[in-house]
Amino acid sequence: MSLLAFFQRLADSSWSIGLHESQYAYPIVESIHVWALCLFFGTVVMFDLRLLGWIMRSVPISEVVGRLRPWTIAGFIIMVISGSLLFFAIPVRSYQNIFFRGKMILLVLAGLNIWLFHSRVYPKVIAWDSAGVPPRAARIAGAVSLVLWSGILFSGRMIAYNWFDCDRQPQTALINFLTSCIPTESQF
Amino acid sequence: MDLLTFFEWCEQTAIGETIRNSTWLFPVIEAFHLLGLGVTGGAVLLVDLRLLGVGLIRTPVAQLSAAAQPWLLGSLSLQFASGIPLFLSEAIKCYYSIPFWVKMTSLFLALIFTFTVRRYVTRSGVAAGRPQLGRYTGVVSLCLWAGVAWGGRWIAFSG
Numbered sequence: 001m002s003l004l005a006f007f008q009r010l011a012d013s014s015w016s017i018g019l020h021e022s023q024y025a026y027p028i029v030e031s032i033h034v035w036a037l038c039l040f041f042g043t044v045v046m047f048d049l050r051l052l053g054w055i056m057r058s059v060p061i062s063e064v065v066g067r068l069r070p071w072t073i074a075g076f077i078i079m080v081i082s083g084s085l086l087f088f089a090i091p092v093r094s095y096q097n098i099f100f101r102g103k104m105i106l107l108v109l110a111g112l113n114i115w116l117f118h119s120r121v122y123p124k125v126i127a128w129d130s131a132g133v134p135p136r137a138a139r140i141a142g143a144v145s146l147v148l149w150s151g152i153l154f155s156g157r158m159i160a161y162n163w164f165d166c167d168r169q170p171q172t173a174l175i176n177f178l179t180s181c182i183p184t185e186s187q188f
Numbered sequence: 189m190d191l192l193t194f195f196e197w198c199e200q201t202a203i204g205e206t207i208r209n210s211t212w213l214f215p216v217i218e219a220f221h222l223l224g225l226g227v228t229g230g231a232v233l234l235v236d237l238r239l240l241g242v243g244l245i246r247t248p249v250a251q252l253s254a255a256a257q258p259w260l261l262g263s264l265s266l267q268f269a270s271g272i273p274l275f276l277s278e279a280i281k282c283y284y285s286i287p288f289w290v291k292m293t294s295l296f297l298a299l300i301f302t303f304t305v306r307r308y309v310t311r312s313g314v315a316a317g318r319p320q321l322g323r324y325t326g327v328v329s330l331c332l333w334a335g336v337a338w339g340g341r342w343i344a345f346s347g
Contacts, residue, residue, distance in 0.1 A: 027345045034341045035334060037222075038229025045230040046256075055255040059247050067244045071237065150223055157219040163211070 004180065007091035019089035026089055033082040037153070040075030043068045044149055051142030053133030060129045061138075065122075096166045096179045099158035106155060110148040117141040195283040204276035214277060221270040225337060227263035231256040232302075232333050235310055239326030241319060249322065253310035260302075285346040291339025298332035 001009075010016055019025050049055045050064050087094045094100045121137045128134050134142075162168055166181035176183065198204060207213045234256045237243030244252060275282055282288040306325050309315050315322030 027342060030345075031338050031341045034222075034225075034337055037226055038333075038337060039233065041226035042228075042230025042233050045227055045259075046234050049259070055259070056244075056247070056252070058251070059244060063244060063246060067246075071233070071243075153223055153226060154219045157222050158215060161215050 003095065004092070007095045010088065010091040016088055016091060019085065026086075029082050029085045029089075033079065033086060036075050036078035036082060038075075040072055040079050041149055041153060043072040043075065044145065047072070048142040048146045051134055051138050051145075053131075053139065057132035061125055061131075061134060062129050065125075093162075093165065094159065096181055097159050097162075098164040098175065098179050099155045099161070101178065103152055103155040103159065106148055106152045110145065110152060113141060113144050113148060117145075192283060195279040198276050198279035201276050203273050204279065207273055207277035214274065217270050217274055221267060221274060224263045224266035224270060225340070227259055228267060228333070229337075231260035231263060232329060235306075236326040236329050239309070239315060239322040239329075241323065248313070249310050249315050250313055281346075282343065285343050287339045287342030287346050289339075291336055291343065294332050294335030294339055298329070298336055301328060301332055 019029075046055070047064055047068055050059070050061065056064065087100075117138075121141055128138070133139070164171060164175050164179060166176075166179055166183070169183045171179075171181070171183075175181075207217070234243065235249065235253050238245065238247070238249055238252050306329050309321060309325045315325070
């Protein structure tokens with residue numbers, strides 16, 4: 001079964017239709033997504049700024065990690081749950097939405113950045129824990145994180161707009177390729 | 189001039205008109221507005237989590253507050269600079285939107301609270317001796333800002 005067929009079946013489920021058509025469920029989940037965004041993105045930004053040596057220079061990095069990370073993780077879990085529900089409410093449209101796809105790619109890159117930071121840079125933190133301005137590798141990880149998460153926020157907000165959606169033709173061939181859209185066969 | 193007349197005037201402004209006539213302007217400004225919200229969230233949470241005794245508890249409140257302050261003021265400036273044009277483009281809709289008024293009320297209270305009570309509590313170090321006072325301050329601040337974010341998101345669902 002292709003991904004598209006799978007999401008079409010999801011879209012036909014009563015849960016998906018219920019979430020999509022409910023007057024309050026969708027906006028409530030969306031609001032929770034935004035609240036969790038403040039928690040997740042907010043704590044990530046504060047940590048990245050510390051990595052860049054722009055704020056809290058006298059606070060050890062390990063302390064910032066230890067005290068903020070539980071909140072970052074909690075925010076992330078709520079983001080993933082609420083975000084999955086938002087996707088589940090309109091699966092086919094989200095799957096083919098160009099901004100959703102961009103967001104997913106940026107998410108993978110952000111995950112890669114976190115993995116690189118925690119496997120290569122952070123293990124040696126003991127050497128620069130109290131440094132006001134951390135070494136170059138840590139600063140790069142912070143800057144990359146800021147750029148990627150801002151891009152994720154940006155593209156996430158844009159998912160709401162249907163400029164490049166499959167049911168709005170004509171689109172250029174490139175757009176239809178990027179959204180896996182076959183205009184004549186598209187259905188919602 | 190009554191309030192509705194003022195809102196009608198806002199809707200007629202050149203800025204409002206330009207944004208309404210553009211496909212891209214509203215979404216792009218809105219995305220920056222969301223970005224600013226995230227940074228405001230971080231700057232507020234850094235201090236409020238500490239006041240609640242669950243954040244960076246080894247760092248004095250006053251020090252965290254000083255670190256967060258430029259980012260709070262900077263992101264709030266971005267919020268005003270992006271939020272006002274968004275409002276001008278749909279002022280009449282906002283006039284009839286309950287979430288808009290919830291947001292404006294929360295925002296008004298949040299700003300007053302942040303720059304009076306919370307400013308005093310975080311700067312004076314008074315919370316160190318009276319953790320209960322710090323906790324109350326953190327809870328009130330978080331609730332007010334949560335109301336601002338909630339109201340803001342729901343403006344799009346209203347009308």
